[in-house]
Amino acid sequence: MSKRIAIILGSAILSALFSVSARAHITPPVVLASDREAVVRLLPAATRYFVREVRPSPAEQDAIRQRTGWNPDEDFYRFYVGRTAEGAPVAAIVFLSEFTLHGPVRVAVAVGPDGKVTGASVVEVTEESYTWVKPLLDGGFLQRFAGHDARDALAQAENVGGSMPRFYAGVIARLIARAATLYEVTTRSN
Amino acid sequence: MRGMRLSQLPPSGKVFCTLFLAGIGCGALAAFTQAATAVGVSPAAVRDSLAPEAPMTDLHHGQMSAEKEIDLSQISETAKVFIRTPLLIQTSHTHLFGQTLIAGLLALIFLFSSVGERSKCVIGALPFAGTLIDIGGMWATRFVSPSLSVLVTAGGTLFALGYVAIAVLSIYDLWFRKEHLV
Numbered sequence: 001m002s003k004r005i006a007i008i009l010g011s012a013i014l015s016a017l018f019s020v021s022a023r024a025h026i027t028p029p030v031v032l033a034s035d036r037e038a039v040v041r042l043l044p045a046a047t048r049y050f051v052r053e054v055r056p057s058p059a060e061q062d063a064i065r066q067r068t069g070w071n072p073d074e075d076f077y078r079f080y081v082g083r084t085a086e087g088a089p090v091a092a093i094v095f096l097s098e099f100t101l102h103g104p105v106r107v108a109v110a111v112g113p114d115g116k117v118t119g120a121s122v123v124e125v126t127e128e129s130y131t132w133v134k135p136l137l138d139g140g141f142l143q144r145f146a147g148h149d150a151r152d153a154l155a156q157a158e159n160v161g162g163s164m165p166r167f168y169a170g171v172i173a174r175l176i177a178r179a180a181t182l183y184e185v186t187t188r189s190n
Numbered sequence: 191m192r193g194m195r196l197s198q199l200p201p202s203g204k205v206f207c208t209l210f211l212a213g214i215g216c217g218a219l220a221a222f223t224q225a226a227t228a229v230g231v232s233p234a235a236v237r238d239s240l241a242p243e244a245p246m247t248d249l250h251h252g253q254m255s256a257e258k259e260i261d262l263s264q265i266s267e268t269a270k271v272f273i274r275t276p277l278l279i280q281t282s283h284t285h286l287f288g289q290t291l292i293a294g295l296l297a298l299i300f301l302f303s304s305v306g307e308r309s310k311c312v313i314g315a316l317p318f319a320g321t322l323i324d325i326g327g328m329w330a331t332r333f334v335s336p337s338l339s340v341l342v343t344a345g346g347t348l349f350a351l352g353y354v355a356i357a358v359l360s361i362y363d364l365w366f367r368k369e370h371l372v
Contacts, residue, residue, distance in 0.1 A: 029228055036265040051246045052257040099276040
């Protein structure tokens with residue numbers, strides 16, 4: 001009788017262990033910077049900070065979709081705006097995410113009053129994707145975007161070695177292009 | 191169950207059941223630590239990571255934009271994880287499969303314990319109920335009300351209580367209960 005119990009328990013445990021290991025699982029998140037750290041890092045010339053929250057109108061959503069292929073479907077988007085003591089704008093930062101097969105990638109992008117990117121910071125990836133994103137960060141990939149606007153941000157992802165780093169370079173470039181477009185359409189033009 | 195008892199298992203069966211219970215206990219501790227460091231386990235921390243972001247300005251419904259000056263201290267300095275809907279879907283399916291399988295195996299071991307049928311039903315159901323309340327609470331926090339983040343903490347606690355009760359009672363039966371021959 002006890003042999004029967006052992007067989008039932010053993011089979012159940014084995015089948016469960018096989019099915020658990022077989023299914024895909026997103027690796028834990030790796031948070032590279034808090035929001036405050038990213039804002040301070042990307043707005044070094046600012047002495048005053050503002051929050052500007054925008055709700056894209058249907059026409060603005062269409063414009064963003066046409067330019068980037070991205071659907072800005074959040075209720076609102078938040079820009080952290082840095083200004084000098086005299087009130088002159090330095091740059092505006094927005095945090096955007098994209099969800100890949102390996103989990104989320106979250107990027108902070110600073111856009112100057114002229115619509116050009118002044119800096120970007122990857123703030124969150126996952127343990128798995130970090131192994132592909134780290135070489136990009138170490139190689140100064142994010143510096144490529146400084147001085148470029150939304151139109152030529154995507155081109156900065158070219159000439160990246162390795163298929164997975166190239167994939168994540170594309171993800172980061174898309175997020176930066178979206179951020180610059182979002183700023184251009186909702187804030188700069190108003 | 192049908193006269194079969196954990197205490198009647200051969201030594202190999204007792205060892206395997208004990209190792210399984212110990213492994214799940216270690217896994218639960220690791221999962222708790224991961225949740226505590228990545229998101230936080232208090233209802234407030236869960237709410238911060240799951241609930242839709244509230245405007246910092248007085249952006250009303252229908253208003254297109256709003257701006258206000260802030261102090262840097264108003265920007266989050268905790269390196270927290272934002273769980274948005276796509277991640278919530280992924281987290282839900284992996285945890286529902288994984289935790290329900292674990293709950294099922296715990297219940298299977300517990301079926302052969304000497305505890306009465308009513309207690310068996312209640313204690314064995316705790317990990318299942320905890321899983322559903324935990325994952326359901328995440329969705330409720332995101333889409334019904336941020337105040338329902340308390341369900342996530344309650345669900346996790348229920349799962350842990352169920353595991354501890356099942357592990358303690360089963361290990362007692364496996365190694366310390368003396369069978370009386372009739």
